[in-house]
Amino acid sequence: MRQGLGMSYKKEEAISTIKKVNNKGFGVGVHGISFEDKEEIRKEFEDFKEIVGNEQFGIRTHYVRFTEDTFMYMAESGYLFDTSQFNKQHLELKKPYKVKN
Numbered sequence: 001m002r003q004g005l006g007m008s009y010k011k012e013e014a015i016s017t018i019k020k021v022n023n024k025g026f027g028v029g030v031h032g033i034s035f036e037d038k039e040e041i042r043k044e045f046e047d048f049k050e051i052v053g054n055e056q057f058g059i060r061t062h063y064v065r066f067t068e069d070t071f072m073y074m075a076e077s078g079y080l081f082d083t084s085q086f087n088k089q090h091l092e093l094k095k096p097y098k099v100k101n
Contacts, residue, residue, distance in 0.1 A: 019052070029057040029058045030045065030048045033061075036070070041074060042073075042077040044077075055080075058080050058082055059079045060082070060083040065084075066086075
């Protein structure tokens with residue numbers, strides 16, 4: 001698994017907490033490391049889908065990193081929404097939005 005900037009835990013270490021939060025009825029989603037590689041973005045989606053047992057979740061990338069292709073890759077992977085878009089010029093996050101809209 002690719003490590004993010006300063007990240008030092010493995011997916012397996014987070015599974016029980018993700019399931020606990022999800023089973024209590026709270027929304028969960030991916031805090032994705034991958035933002036440049038279409039296959040890695042898809043793998044993060046598939047791994048998380050396996051953990052939570054559904055496809056009803058969104059994503060925010062670590063450090064709100066993205067390229068001009070990141071959001072297309074997220075949409076193609078199946079994410080429902082994204083909260084990663086960041087206006088670098090005005091230093092502000094865009095409001096969450098539904099992917100493909």
